[in-house]
Amino acid sequence: MNLLLAEVAQATRRLADAGVPSPRFDAEELAAFVHGVKRSQLHAVSDGDFDARFWEAVARRAAREPLQHITGRAFFRYLELRVGPGVFVPRPETELVAGWAIDALHEMDVAEPLAVDLCTGSGAIALALAQEVPRSQVHAVELSEEALGWAQRNVDAYADATEGRVTLHHGDSLTALPDLTGQVDLVVTNPPYIPLEEWEHVAPEARDHDPEMALFSGQDGLDLIRGLERTAFRMLRPGGVVVVEHADTQGGQVPWIFSEEARWTDAADHRDLNQRARFTTARKRVP
Known part of the structure; x- marks a missing residue:
């Protein structure tokens, strides 16, 4: 498992604990948005390309800000x-x-x-x-x-x-x-x-x-x-x-x-x- 997928799994647990209804989907969508790829391409993001802004986005979602407001779409x-x-x-x-x-x-x-x-x-x-x-x-x-x-x-x-x-x-x-x-x-x-x-x-x-x-x-x-x-x-x-x-x-x-x-x-x-x-x-x- 690459670094990003491991971080997505950790983010999923954080979002679930915050009561987000679809924690896995949202974590993957945020990761894809921050890294400029499709969700199906997350596995191809190298460890060196990991963007720490992902955790900023996760924190906003954990505070129950709408996913769509974070991604703008x-x-x-x-x-x-x-x-x-x-x-x-x-x-x-x-x-x-x-x-x-x-x-x-x-x-x-x-x-x-x-x-x-x-x-x-x-x-x-x-x-x-x-x-x-x-x-x-x-x-x-x-x-x-x-x-x-x-x-x-x-x-x-x-x-x-x-x-x-x-x-x-x-x-x-x-x-x-x-x-x-x-x-x-x-x-x-x-x-x-x-x-x-x-x-x-x-x-x-x-x-x-x-x-x-x-x-x-x-x-x-x-x-x-x-x-x-x-x-x-x-x-x-x-x-x-x-x-x-x-x-x-x-x-x-x-x-x-x-x-x-x-x-x-x-x-x-x-x-x-x-x-x-x-x-x-x-x-x-x-x-």
């Missing part, structure tokens, strides 16, 4: 995104939300589908849609100026790959894009949905580092989703669809927000790989 589907303080770090479960939206756009009989990503954060969903659905036009809305700055960096980085088909908007998702009323094929959102009373139970990586406005939404966590139901209805054309991420404990509650309104059909929950309800979809009723 987050992976989302086929994207490598820039992230840091001031923007919500995209999670793996949101990839399923984006995947459903992408499949829905592919199934539509529309030459140039129009999609809107509300509460875009880093721009992850918007960029995934534009990258994986050729000829789609995607509008992304974000209220936070800090988060919008990160989104702009990511949109600029993928401008060639997406042919400039992502347009960012600074504003409130509840009132955004009045000029698109009744024209949108799909609305997708990963809004804040954590109940305020759950604050103390939120993982330190999120509670202490993600923007509060990206996490919490009223006593039951559904305040913004209730408003976004009205926004989605305004934006969508008849037959258009909405996709809303939510907490696994809110399964049944979010579909009810849509199904109790006669203007929606097919409101349903969808489960993640652990069979937990994680997002809701609904279709705007055709008159």
Whole structure:
């Protein structure tokens, strides 16, 4: 075993003791980042090339600073995104939300589908849609100026790959894009949905580092989703669809927000790989 692999094993134990959920992965990812290699190439780093900055990074992670803040990057589907303080770090479960939206756009009989990503954060969903659905036009809305700055960096980085088909908007998702009323094929959102009373139970990586406005939404966590139901209805054309991420404990509650309104059909929950309800979809009723 070379020196770096031995240090990674020691770092793994340190991160595990600190309560980090994925200590081995994080230790390897930090080692790869510091040494400028892929995780699969760690064994090839010579003892003489060992960089002591690895332990600085491990100390930050042991203090529960998000891995993505330390490396400055987050992976989302086929994207490598820039992230840091001031923007919500995209999670793996949101990839399923984006995947459903992408499949829905592919199934539509529309030459140039129009999609809107509300509460875009880093721009992850918007960029995934534009990258994986050729000829789609995607509008992304974000209220936070800090988060919008990160989104702009990511949109600029993928401008060639997406042919400039992502347009960012600074504003409130509840009132955004009045000029698109009744024209949108799909609305997708990963809004804040954590109940305020759950604050103390939120993982330190999120509670202490993600923007509060990206996490919490009223006593039951559904305040913004209730408003976004009205926004989605305004934006969508008849037959258009909405996709809303939510907490696994809110399964049944979010579909009810849509199904109790006669203007929606097919409101349903969808489960993640652990069979937990994680997002809701609904279709705007055709008159």
